[in-house]
Amino acid sequence: MSGFCRLATQLYSLLIRLYPVSFRKEFGAEMTAVFTETLNEAARVGKRSLLFSFLRELRDYPFSLLRQHWRKFRHLEPNLMTTIKKPEWPFFPAWVILTALCFPISFILSLIILFTIERIVGGFIYVDGVRHVTQDYLSTYVNVPIVSLLTGGVQYGLLRQYLPRMGWWVLATTGGWFLGFLLIFGWINLGTNESWNVNMALIMLGLSIGMGQWLLLRRRLPRAGLWIGANVVGWGWWPL
Numbered sequence: 630m631s632g633f634c635r636l637a638t639q640l641y642s643l644l645i646r647l648y649p650v651s652f653r654k655e656f657g658a659e660m661t662a663v664f665t666e667t668l669n670e671a672a673r674v675g676k677r678s679l680l681f682s683f684l685r686e687l688r689d690y691p692f693s694l695l696r697q698h699w700r701k702f703r704h705l706e707p708n709l710m711t712t713i714k715k716p717e718w719p720f721f722p723a724w725v726i727l728t729a730l731c732f733p734i735s736f737i738l739s740l741i742i743l744f745t746i747e748r749i750v751g752g753f754i755y756v757d758g759v760r761h762v763t764q765d766y767l768s769t770y771v772n773v774p775i776v777s778l779l780t781g782g783v784q785y786g787l788l789r790q791y792l793p794r795m796g797w798w799v800l801a802t803t804g805g806w807f808l809g810f811l812l813i814f815g816w817i818n819l820g821t822n823e824s825w826n827v828n829m830a831l832i833m834l835g836l837s838i839g840m841g842q843w844l845l846l847r848r849r850l851p852r853a854g855l856w857i858g859a860n861v862v863g864w865g866w867w868p869l
Contacts (some may be wrong), residue, residue, distance in 0.1 A: 835864025
């Protein structure tokens with residue numbers, strides 16, 4: 630097995646852990662084995678085939694994850710306005726520190742993946758006949774999924790001890806990140822003042838992430854709408 634296949638299989642094994650526990654126990658090992666065999670077969674064809682097979686599996690992963698969590702969610706009790714226990718004071722600095730650490734960790738993981746892709750396809754890629762630097766062009770497409778899944782997963786690991794049925798937190802966080810970047814790209818294309826664009830970009834990102842997470846918190850905590858404001862302030866305060 631090549632180094633890329635080993636790295637991809639390890640990453641896929643981590644992603645499998647985001648499925649509901651019952652589904653993961655029943656199908657996790659089989660899914661990992663099929664994924665590994667698919668990559669090995671693609672590797673025998675060539676590097677490009679290997680890369681495309683890996684990207685195709687990643688493309689299908691969010692929809693599969695969403696479908697399985699939705700099936701589990703349909704069986705939830707209608708009233709979730711309860712807590713397992715109240716968090717003690719270490720929870721809050723742990724939340725801030727671990728969330729902050731997700732950014733450098735995701736940056737390092739993104740660099741590893743981008744360097745691996747560059748070794749496969751070369752330093753430049755062509756999109757619609759236009760040449761782009763591989764790492765520059767793909768950086769956002771690689772980093773945003775990694776940082777959103779990582780932060781969502783870490784925060785879920787903290788929240789599950791205190792709030793019930795938080796398996797959707799990772800998807801809510803990831804969806805907020807993707808929506809935020811769609812809004813940011815749209816705003817940058819319309820804006821003219823660079824400093825104003827930075828301020829608005831961070832505010833939009835905080836707003837979209839906060840709204841995605843609020844969809845879960847509103848059924849579990851009173852005054853959950855304050856979480857949206859906290860995200861906006863947390864993301865947007867420093868460049869203002």
